[in-house]
Amino acid sequence: MKTVRVPASSANLGPGFDTLGMALGIYLECRYEPCERLRIEVAGRDAAFIAADETNLIWRTIASYNAAPLRLEIRNDIPLGKGLGSSAAALTAGIAIGNPDWSRERVMNECSRLEGHPDNAAACALGGIVASANTREGATEAVSLPLPPGVAIALIVPDFALPTSKARAALPECYSRADAVFNLQRTALLVAALATGSPHALSTALEDVLHQPYRASLVPGLSEILALRAPGLLGCTLSGAGPSVLVFFEADRKDCVRQAAGVFAGSAEVLFPSVDNHGYMRL
Amino acid sequence: MKTVRVPASSANLGPGFDTLGMALGIYLECRYEPCERLRIEVAGRDAAFIAADETNLIWRTIASYNAAPLRLEIRNDIPLGKGLGSSAAALTAGIAIGNPDWSRERVMNECSRLEGHPDNAAACALGGIVASANTREGATEAVSLPLPPGVAIALIVPDFALPTSKARAALPECYSRADAVFNLQRTALLVAALATGSPHALSTALEDVLHQPYRASLVPGLSEILALRAPGLLGCTLSGAGPSVLVFFEADRKDCVRQAAGVFAGSAEVLFPSVDNHGYMRL
Numbered sequence: 001m002k003t004v005r006v007p008a009s010s011a012n013l014g015p016g017f018d019t020l021g022m023a024l025g026i027y028l029e030c031r032y033e034p035c036e037r038l039r040i041e042v043a044g045r046d047a048a049f050i051a052a053d054e055t056n057l058i059w060r061t062i063a064s065y066n067a068a069p070l071r072l073e074i075r076n077d078i079p080l081g082k083g084l085g086s087s088a089a090a091l092t093a094g095i096a097i098g099n100p101d102w103s104r105e106r107v108m109n110e111c112s113r114l115e116g117h118p119d120n121a122a123a124c125a126l127g128g129i130v131a132s133a134n135t136r137e138g139a140t141e142a143v144s145l146p147l148p149p150g151v152a153i154a155l156i157v158p159d160f161a162l163p164t165s166k167a168r169a170a171l172p173e174c175y176s177r178a179d180a181v182f183n184l185q186r187t188a189l190l191v192a193a194l195a196t197g198s199p200h201a202l203s204t205a206l207e208d209v210l211h212q213p214y215r216a217s218l219v220p221g222l223s224e225i226l227a228l229r230a231p232g233l234l235g236c237t238l239s240g241a242g243p244s245v246l247v248f249f250e251a252d253r254k255d256c257v258r259q260a261a262g263v264f265a266g267s268a269e270v271l272f273p274s275v276d277n278h279g280y281m282r283l
Numbered sequence: 284m285k286t287v288r289v290p291a292s293s294a295n296l297g298p299g300f301d302t303l304g305m306a307l308g309i310y311l312e313c314r315y316e317p318c319e320r321l322r323i324e325v326a327g328r329d330a331a332f333i334a335a336d337e338t339n340l341i342w343r344t345i346a347s348y349n350a351a352p353l354r355l356e357i358r359n360d361i362p363l364g365k366g367l368g369s370s371a372a373a374l375t376a377g378i379a380i381g382n383p384d385w386s387r388e389r390v391m392n393e394c395s396r397l398e399g400h401p402d403n404a405a406a407c408a409l410g411g412i413v414a415s416a417n418t419r420e421g422a423t424e425a426v427s428l429p430l431p432p433g434v435a436i437a438l439i440v441p442d443f444a445l446p447t448s449k450a451r452a453a454l455p456e457c458y459s460r461a462d463a464v465f466n467l468q469r470t471a472l473l474v475a476a477l478a479t480g481s482p483h484a485l486s487t488a489l490e491d492v493l494h495q496p497y498r499a500s501l502v503p504g505l506s507e508i509l510a511l512r513a514p515g516l517l518g519c520t521l522s523g524a525g526p527s528v529l530v531f532f533e534a535d536r537k538d539c540v541r542q543a544a545g546v547f548a549g550s551a552e553v554l555f556p557s558v559d560n561h562g563y564m565r566l
Binding site: 174 | 298299300301302303401413414415416417418419424425426427428454455456457458459460462463464465466467468469470471472473474475476478479481484487488490493
């Protein structure tokens, strides 16, 4: 059997709404081979919520390019509905399986088009921390950076799910020039700080006024965790449309992550994934 | 005599309105020593437009900290009123001379406060290509990058001046979410492309919908030069509030700059400065 493995991703990093994504070392893995009739097996995290018939999102994506039946073994470790890019991973897997000869760039462009925003798609395709833009021609231009030395990440995953559509509906249609500039300045600073290894700039660079304040009411505890200052804590950001929170911290100060997790009223799981620096793989 | 030398700067780089600046190897140099009464001498470019009495901007800035009279020899090579940061350079010189014990960071914060935006001030203080943000506490956080290998810059300086106040008045107070995201994506991409040496991304990364379209009517030829595609040309951006245009090009393709300059209806001077990587210097 052939295998395609796709990373989870955190999008909307801090000020980088629809702009900055990060690929995480948490994976969706699909093994597949031709078969007389469609056969889907699902294992792993949240398997009970993943359809094992022709309504499965990965299969529907594959079938939109090539409807020849497959035996498809899905092993998922990405929490669903938590803002960790599970739908972008499913789309990327489906596009890559359905189009075995497509380049990484073409897979990224297609996923970005289907998603409507490029940040998860670019992280799934390239790995690392990815700056991405939709071009006027409908393609995606993206550049990837590694996480700088000495900086680590954690995920705080609350025990409730949040539909992306609901989180997006909370946003205004217009912003003041001051708010637009606020995020522009921090997005530039964030990329420059990550590229040059300047973690001292992260607490300012992760501030945002374009999306997180409008989503705070949907994620109890979010305002508190974003405002938290603690030794070793470099900054927090809502992951994608939430409700998960991505934490940047000094690599030798894991303790501050537990403190941050304690801010959520409900119970929350804490994960310490690596950053995936490869993007999807055909194995 | 003591000397303070400050670089010119291009601000508002592409999508990075009030955000991204670049320090240029074109200088304002001030030599000074205590004197019984104020004595100012001016030489260099546009010297006729630089006051040689107590109304001089550099002197007024110095005097706001320490009004003891000086002999001040000003040698200026920065074109005035052309969007090349001459006022930020004058302020930085005045702050640095008036406060000989201040750190580079404190000089930057003060200049940024006086200017009202951080991009020229950060370029004057740190050199290089600088991402900067005004913090909520009223300071400036900034991170500097060098220009990547293989990429060169040029300036096209039209023969008319444009007051910054007029250029700023042309901007709207509000933007759509789509426009804000357009510039966020490109600002992130621009910094990532410069940091990783990915010049192929520059033509998309330099696009902007927040300031240049509104200023196009003030700079005849601007729309044409921004839309120009030519071999070796990586992208163009209005420098500061204009009217100068900063050109990024492949270092071995200087010819494309002449082609770009030809787009301006009036006559324009072409300069090939280096990028200053030091910021202001006390010599």
